[in-house]
Each structure stands twice: as structure tokens, then as C-alpha cells.
Amino acid sequence: MAKVLMKGNEAIAEAALRAGAEGYFCYPITPQTEVAEYLSKRMPEVGGMFLQGESELAVANMLFGAASTGKRVFTTSSSPGISLMQEAISYMAGAELPVVIINIMRGGPGLGGILPAQSDYFQAVKGGGHGDYRTLVLAPSTVQEAVDLTMLCFYLAQKYRNPVMMIGDGMIGQMMEAVEFPESYEEPPLPPPDEWAATGAKGRKARIIKSLFLDPVSLENNVLILEKKYQQMIREEVRCESYKISAKNKVLIVAYGTTARICQTVIDELEADGVSVGLFRPISLYPFPEKEILKEATRKNIKSVLTIEMSMAQMMEDVERAIQGRRPVHFYGRTGGIVPTPEEVKEQVLKVLSVKRRSTKKKS
Amino acid sequence: MAVDSKTVFDRPVTLRDVVTHYCPGCTHGVIHRLVAETLDELGLRERTCGVAPVGCSVLCYNYFDTDFMEAPHGRAPALATGFKRMRPDMIVFTYQGDGDLASIGMGEIVHAANRGEKFTTIFINNAVYGMTGGQMAPTTLPGQITTTCPAGRDVNHTGEPIRIAELLAALATPGYIERVAVHTPAHILKAKKAIRKAFTLQRDNKCYTLVEVLSTCPTNWGNTPGEAIEWLDENMIKYFPLGCYKDYVEPEGK
Amino acid sequence: MMHQYEVTFAGFGGQGIMTAGQLLAYAGIEEDKQVAWIPSYGPEMRGGTAYCTVVISDIPIGSPIISNPQCACVFNRPSFDKFTPLVKAGGLAIVNSSLIDVTTDRTDIDEILVPANEIAMKAGNAKAANVAVLGAFIGATGIVSFDTIKRVIKEKMARKKSVLEINYHALDEGRKLALKTLGKKARG
Ligand SMILES: Cc1ncc(C[n+]2csc(CCOP(=O)(O)OP(=O)(O)O)c2C)c(N)n1
Ligand code: SF4
Numbered sequence: 001m002a003k004v005l006m007k008g009n010e011a012i013a014e015a016a017l018r019a020g021a022e023g024y025f026c027y028p029i030t031p032q033t034e035v036a037e038y039l040s041k042r043m044p045e046v047g048g049m050f051l052q053g054e055s056e057l058a059v060a061n062m063l064f065g066a067a068s069t070g071k072r073v074f075t076t077s078s079s080p081g082i083s084l085m086q087e088a089i090s091y092m093a094g095a096e097l098p099v100v101i102i103n104i105m106r107g108g109p110g111l112g113g114i115l116p117a118q119s120d121y122f123q124a125v126k127g128g129g130h131g132d133y134r135t136l137v138l139a140p141s142t143v144q145e146a147v148d149l150t151m152l153c154f155y156l157a158q159k160y161r162n163p164v165m166m167i168g169d170g171m172i173g174q175m176m177e178a179v180e181f182p183e184s185y186e187e188p189p190l191p192p193p194d195e196w197a198a199t200g201a202k203g204r205k206a207r208i209i210k211s212l213f214l215d216p217v218s219l220e221n222n223v224l225i226l227e228k229k230y231q232q233m234i235r236e237e238v239r240c241e242s243y244k245i246s247a248k249n250k251v252l253i254v255a256y257g258t259t260a261r262i263c264q265t266v267i268d269e270l271e272a273d274g275v276s277v278g279l280f281r282p283i284s285l286y287p288f289p290e291k292e293i294l295k296e297a298t299r300k301n302i303k304s305v306l307t308i309e310m311s312m313a314q315m316m317e318d319v320e321r322a323i324q325g326r327r328p329v330h331f332y333g334r335t336g337g338i339v340p341t342p343e344e345v346k347e348q349v350l351k352v353l354s355v356k357r358r359s360t361k362k363k364s
Numbered sequence: 365m366a367v368d369s370k371t372v373f374d375r376p377v378t379l380r381d382v383v384t385h386y387c388p389g390c391t392h393g394v395i396h397r398l399v400a401e402t403l404d405e406l407g408l409r410e411r412t413c414g415v416a417p418v419g420c421s422v423l424c425y426n427y428f429d430t431d432f433m434e435a436p437h438g439r440a441p442a443l444a445t446g447f448k449r450m451r452p453d454m455i456v457f458t459y460q461g462d463g464d465l466a467s468i469g470m471g472e473i474v475h476a477a478n479r480g481e482k483f484t485t486i487f488i489n490n491a492v493y494g495m496t497g498g499q500m501a502p503t504t505l506p507g508q509i510t511t512t513c514p515a516g517r518d519v520n521h522t523g524e525p526i527r528i529a530e531l532l533a534a535l536a537t538p539g540y541i542e543r544v545a546v547h548t549p550a551h552i553l554k555a556k557k558a559i560r561k562a563f564t565l566q567r568d569n570k571c572y573t574l575v576e577v578l579s580t581c582p583t584n585w586g587n588t589p590g591e592a593i594e595w596l597d598e599n600m601i602k603y604f605p606l607g608c609y610k611d612y613v614e615p616e617g618k
Numbered sequence: 619m620m621h622q623y624e625v626t627f628a629g630f631g632g633q634g635i636m637t638a639g640q641l642l643a644y645a646g647i648e649e650d651k652q653v654a655w656i657p658s659y660g661p662e663m664r665g666g667t668a669y670c671t672v673v674i675s676d677i678p679i680g681s682p683i684i685s686n687p688q689c690a691c692v693f694n695r696p697s698f699d700k701f702t703p704l705v706k707a708g709g710l711a712i713v714n715s716s717l718i719d720v721t722t723d724r725t726d727i728d729e730i731l732v733p734a735n736e737i738a739m740k741a742g743n744a745k746a747a748n749v750a751v752l753g754a755f756i757g758a759t760g761i762v763s764f765d766t767i768k769r770v771i772k773e774k775m776a777r778k779k780s781v782l783e784i785n786y787h788a789l790d791e792g793r794k795l796a797l798k799t800l801g802k803k804a805r806g
């Protein structure tokens with residue numbers, strides 16, 4: 001298929017259809033409402049279900065019901081709406097339901113603003129609801145990647161029977177880029193839903209889709225079953241990318257999503273000035289590419305690591321954990337809907353470079 | 365020649381002298397004025413706390429010169445309940461749109477009304493989600509086109525519009541519930557009377573009070589301010605008949 | 619040798635700002651370039667200034683945040699005040715002189731005055747003002763070819779022949795003005 005120019009939100013909607021989504025439940029909220037508006041037209045065309053619910057609270061629980069049928073279902077929202085969904089996400093993780101939840105993040109806390117942010121990092125990767133559970137979290141940095149990852153989300157949700165999230169900042173939802181949809185979508189084989197979904201107890205034992213285990217031993221067992229899946233995710237689902245990482249780098253930048261793109265521009269500009277910097281971009285935020293970061297950050301030539309976010313040092317905690325104190329980790333971020341400019345990021349890189357130079361002098 | 369001059373019309377003290385962000389032809393502003401006049405006339409401004417919704421009127425605290433809280437989407441009645449229970453001597457009102465009150469906040473409003481919470485709700489029914497750009501609301505009329513029902517609202521898919529005044533009036537708990545409109549001077553006068561009655565009942569610690577106001581949204585209805593008034597008159601009032609749905613009755617023996 | 623080009627279109631809602639940017643972005647794709655169209659979104663959109671930035675590049679596009687574009691096409695006075703100071707030195711400002719009665723005092727950028735509203739009216743439809751400016755932009759920079767932009771206008775915007783003619787006319791008037799302005803400059 002030829003390349004088409006599409007807004008991120010619409011591309012995500014179309015990608016979900018291509019991945020075989022049969023049901024979509026939503027509640028309007030800026031900056032992702034275009035997904036709902038797009039699907040209000042397209043879903044009926046492809047014979048799928050489009051329903052605007054009365055709240056995100058209801059929508060997330062509609063998703064619970066819809067996923068229990070074994071069909072492919074998803075929702076999209078933005079930060080305050082995603083907060084309302086947390087209870088259901090916890091229940092769906094406990095009940096092992098495959099659902100896709102996409103958060104086009106805006107600035108918070110509270111009503112906050114509507115401009116791009118990455119401030120829901122903790123909420124997404126640490127599990128915003130209660131209990132011992134995880135959601136698999138992916139973060140695109142271009143509209144094309146939003147398409148690819150949306151489709152991947154559906155596969156991973158089925159593969160693990162677990163809620164899968166994609167988080168993109170408002171920029172990813174609002175900007176238009178050229179995208180290409182795969183000609184035909186063929187996914188690897190998956191366990192068929194009729195092994196677990198509530199399809200009617202004809203000729204088999206009744207199935208209960210639930211998260212209640214009053215007996216602590218069976219609850220612990222259930223959590224351990226979940227935990228096994230998370231360990232498998234850590235082994236199989238780490239995704240990341242590097243940009244201009246080389247033996248000449250002195251500083252390693254870690255950034256994801258739109259922020260990573262800004263860092264790429266900075267790296268190109270610095271390269272032209274003779275300053276070599278590399279970028280490590282996590283694509284999966286849970287599982288976090290810990291080993292991979294550790295390896296890149298502890299190369300001999302790397303003196304320090306700089307985490308850049310559109311949030312207040314949230315991902316930095318995971319970067320620090322990965323690096324285990326073996327390199328200093330610096331942070332620079334903007335928040336509240338302000339997207340850092342390449343100029344200010346560049347200044348931070350130069351600052352980190354000079355701080356390090358001074359400290360080496362002191363030692364010698 | 366000296367002329368005795370008398371001010372016959374002025375800005376209510378409770379309304380700040382600022383430019384609002386509302387679109388041309390939007391009646392949110394008229395409703396603000398009626399609430400402000402009422403608080404002036406009853407002398408309640410200094411002991412009032414409003415609760416702002418999430419919707420076009422989220423910034424109404426910039427226009428009312430009273431204390432205010434900003435609630436999460438739909439939760440204003442819960443905040444109002446908490447506040448009024450701790451400070452029954454104060455006057456509390458929520459100002460909520462139809463998405464805010466009749467969709468996401470349906471649980472809170474029903475229970476607040478049913479508990480007979482002694483605050484006032486000004487409910488703005490404009491048949492659409494204004495702030496987010498014109499999506500379907502629970503009050504969207506059958507066949508009405510919005511950005512999330514591009515083929516017109518199909519009642520087989522999303523049900524009939526919700527009539528909030530009728531619905532809440534069905535509760536057994538005493539209360540005062542009236543539906544008004546503000547698209548003509550005559551309607552504005554009636555609306556003012558209803559709003560004044562609601563705040564008076566609250567001041568006298570009588571009952572839960574709600575005034576539903578049919579309001580225009582030319583921006584998202586896709587028409588001019590003048591056409592919006594006609595559209596409201598011709599379509600909304602038919603579906604949402606004006607009038608008092610529940611009046612407060614003094615308990616016997618008082 | 620073009621590497622990456624950035625242009626901001628700015629004006630108030632209803633002036634076809636977003637559309638002008640999208641037409642250019644489509645044309646970029648047609649010519650196998652990398653493109654990004656980045657809108658302003660948010661409260662500004664209701665009544666205030668609306669703007670979008672288009673990045674056209676030979677290589678994958680990094681930052682979608684462009685602080686200093688090579689060109690600003692400004693359609694009203696507030697946009698003129700906000701965006702012409704941001705243009706990169708050596709860059710270009712295209713100014714809708716129908717609504718903006720001042721010119722930049724910057725000497726390090728080129729300026730093309732396009733009476734876009736008048737051109738559009740003369741062409742037959744006031745709505746074509748954005749296309750007149752687009753014509754001037756493409757005429758001045760050659761970022762995409764006129765054949766491509768004409769094809770895009772036909773496919774994405776003006777299927778009706780009469781509307782198409784109006785837009786082509788506005789496009790061409792813009793182009794001629796740009797060539798004349800820059801040509802004069804080069805000679806003088
Ligand atoms: C939890 C949550 N969900 C969604 C939103 C987005 N949102 C903001 S205003 C609004 C609808 C407002 O519509 P309405 O209450 O009818 O007020 P109007 O703007 O029409 O006056 C929505 C859905 C939000 N802010 N928070
Ligand atoms: S969008 Fe509608 S409700 Fe909101 S201010 Fe404009 S006209 Fe009023």
C-alpha cells in the first residue's frame with residue numbers, strides 16, 4: 001500500500017482495524033478524541049462495534065465484558081480518563097483478559113492541561129491500579145511506529161492474555177506523518193480464545209472470568225501465574241533502539257517517544273559541532289530494557305547518562321535502577337505540556353559534558 | 365439642564381468585569397448573569413462556594429466573584445456534598461454541563477439529589493459536548509449529527525436522550541426541580557425566577573434544588589447564533605418540555 | 619542541496635492555515651520526501667491564532683518542535699508579530715499584505731508581500747487566499763514542484779472544475795509575485 005498522510009490518532013484507529021479489532025469503547029477527551037471520531041464512521045463500515053460510553057469508568061468495564069467474549073477490543077483515552085480506568089485494568093489483569101488501552105498523554109496532575117506530556121509513566125509502567133500486576137507498555141516515537149505498535153499491542157495482549165498499553169504524548173496523536181499500513185496482516189499463531197473465553201458452557205465446564213480468590217493460597221497462586229507471564233515478557237518483549245551509539249560517545253542520552261526524536265536532532269547538530277553523543281530509546285517501557293541500557297551505559301567511553309523526559313524524572317528512576325550506580329545519571333525534563341526544544345536539550349548535554357570534565361580534573 | 369439619572373441596569377457585583385471565553389451566541393454567559401444577579405439580590409455572595417464542572421464552563425470561577433472548587437469531570441455533586449455537610453451555613457452550587465452531569469456524573473447527581481443534599485445545581489443542557497468539540501451527549505436529540513454519531517443519533521444504538529429533570533423528579537426525596545430556557549427575554553425572566561427560587565430554598569435549608577437550563581452551542585451545532593436560538597426553540601423544547609417537575613412542599617405539622 | 623526545510627503557516631481559524639500546510643505535506647509525500655505536519659492544538663484554536671509547521675526532509679525527521687523555521691507564511695497581524703521574528707537568518711517571510719499593513723524590519727531575511735485575499739477574490743473565491751500564499755511559497759523555494767501541488771490540490775481539495783480553476787489561478791498569481799519580488803531583489 002502507498003504511503004498516506006495521517007494524523008497520529010487516525011492512524012492508530014486505522015491500525016487497530018487492520019489488526020482485527022472488533023470492538024471499540026470510548027469517551028471523548030482531548031487530545032485523542034479523533035480516534036473516537038474516526039471509528040464512529042469506520043467501525044460500522046467494517047461491521048465492528050463502536051460505542052461511546054457514559055464515562056471512562058464504564059468504558060473500561062465495558063472492555064472487561066467485551067474482552068470476556070474472546071473478541072479483540074480496545075479503548076483509547078488521555079491521562080484523566082486513564083486514571084478512571086485503573087480499577088478495571090487491575091481487575092482485567094487479575095482475570096487475565098487481553099485488552100489494548102492507548103493513552104495519548106496530556107499534562108497533569110488533575111485536570112492539568114491538554115498539551116503533550118509523558119507524565120503518566122509511573123501510572124503505566126508501575127501499575128496504576130491496586131495489586132500485584134503489570135501491564136505491558138509500548139511507546140512510539142513516530143506516527144508510523146504508532147501504527148506498528150498498535151498492531152503489535154493486539155498480538156501481545158492475546159499472547160499474554162494481559163492488558164497491553166501504548167502510551168504516546170499528545171504530539172504523537174496530533175501530528176501528521178506519512179504512514180504505510182502492511183498490505184495484509186498476518187500474525188503469529190496464538191492460543192485460540194475458545195480455550196478461555198465465556199462463550200457458553202456447551203459441552204464443557206462453565207468458565208468464570210474473575211479475580212476474586214478468598215483463599216490466600218489460591219490468590220498467591222494466581223499472582224504467581226501472572227508473575228510467570230511477566231517474567232516471560234521480560235525475556236521476550238524488551239524492545240529498544242539506539243541512535244549513533246559509538247565508541248566516541250562521552251554521554252549517553254536515554255529518552256522515549258517524541259522526546260527521543262528531539263534528542264536525535266540534538267545529536268545530529270552536536271555531531272556537526274564535533275561532539276559525539278548517543279541515544280538509547282526504550283520502546284517497551286515495561287518490560288524496561290534494563291540489561292541493554294546497562295550494557296550501553298557502562299561502555300568505557302561513556303562518562304555519564306542523561307535522561308530526557310516530558311515529566312519529572314519518572315523514567316529516570318528506571319534508568320538509575322538499570323545502571324546500578326555505575327555511571328552518574330543526570331536528568332532534564334519539561335512538563336505541563338511544554339515540549340523541550342532541541343536548543344534547550346543541547347544546552348543540557350553541553351552542561352553535562354562540562355560538569356564531567358571538571359569532576360575528572362578534581363580526581364587527578 | 366440637570367437630569368436626574370438612575371441606574372436601571374448594571375453588572376451584578378457577583379459577576380466579574382472580565383471578557384469570557386465563551387463563543388459568540390453561547391448562552392452560558394446569560395445563565396452566569398442570572399446566577400450572579402440572584403446571589404446579589406439574596407446577599408449570598410460572601411458565603412457562597414461554587415463547584416465548577418469539566419466542560420466549557422470549567423473556567424466559570426474566573427467570572428463569578430465567589431469562592432470555587434474545580435471538580436473532576438462529573439464529580440461536582442460529590443464535592444458539593446462534602447463541602448455542604450461540613451459547612452451547612454454556606455451556600456453551595458454546582459454548575460454542570462450535560463456531559464458532566466448526565467453522562468460521567470450520573471451516579472453522583474442521582475445520589476446527591478436522593479440524599480436531599482441542600483445545595484443547588486445549575487444544569488446546562490446544550491445537547492452536545494461543547495468543550496471537546498461536539499461529540500454526542502446523553503441529551504443529543506434523535507437524529508442529531510455530532511462528531512461521534514456522524515450519521516445522526518440512532519436511538520436503537522445509544523438510546524433516547526435523557527431527560528434529567530423528569531428523571532430526578534421521580535425520586536421520592538423532596539426537592540425542587542424545574543426546566544427553563546434562556547433564548548428569549550420572556551424565557552430569561554422565567555429562568556431567573558426559577559434560579560432565585562432554588563437559591564432561596566437552599567438559603568432556607570429546605571431541600572435539594574436543580575434548575576435545568578436549555579442552552580445554545582452554535583459552535584458545535586454548526587449554525588449562527590440566530591439559527592441556534594431557532595434550533596433550540598424548534599427542536600429542544602419539544603423533547604425537553606419546560607416547567608416545574610417537582611415543587612417543594614412543606615412537611616405537614618410545621 | 620536540500621536537507622530539511624521547515625515552514626510555519628499561521629493565521630486565525632478559518633483562513634485555511636491547516637489546509638495549506640496539509641497540501642504541502644501531501645505534495646512532499648508525492649515526491650517521496652519525509653514529511654511531518656505539526657499543528658498547534660488546544661485553547662488557542664478557538665478564535666485565536668492557529669498555526670502549523672510542515673517539515674519536509676530527505677532524511678527521517680527528528681524533532682517535531684521547530685523553534686526557528688526557515689520560512690513563516692503569516693496571514694494576520696498577530697501571526698506576523700509572533701512568527702516573523704522566529705524565522706532563521708537567511709530565511710523567508712511571506713506576508714499576507716491584504717490584512718497586514720506592516721513589513722518586517724529584519725534585514726537578514728527575505729520578505730514577499732502577497733495580497734492573498736485580493737488575489738483570491740479576483741480569482742473568484744475568498745477562500746483561496748491560503749493557496750495564493752502557498753503558490754508564493756513554492757515559487758520562492760521550489761521545495762516541491764508545481765505539477766505536484768496542482769495534482770494534490772485536485773485530489774485533496776478541489777474536485778469540482780470551477781473550484782479547481784480558481785485555486786490554480788490563485789496559486790499561479792502567488793508564484794508570479796514571489797518570482798517577481800525575489801527577482802527584483804537579486805537584481806537590485
Ligand atoms: C475524566 C475525563 N474524561 C473526559 C474529559 C474530557 N472532557 C472535557 S469537557 C468534556 C465534556 C463537556 O461537555 P458538557 O458537560 O456537556 O459541557 P459543555 O462543554 O457542553 O458546556 C469532556 C468529555 C475530562 N476532562 N476528564
Ligand atoms: S463550544 Fe458551545 S458551549 Fe462551549 S462556549 Fe462555545 S458555544 Fe458555548
Ligand SMILES: [Mg+2]
Nearest residue numbers: 461462492494
Ligand atoms: Mg454540553
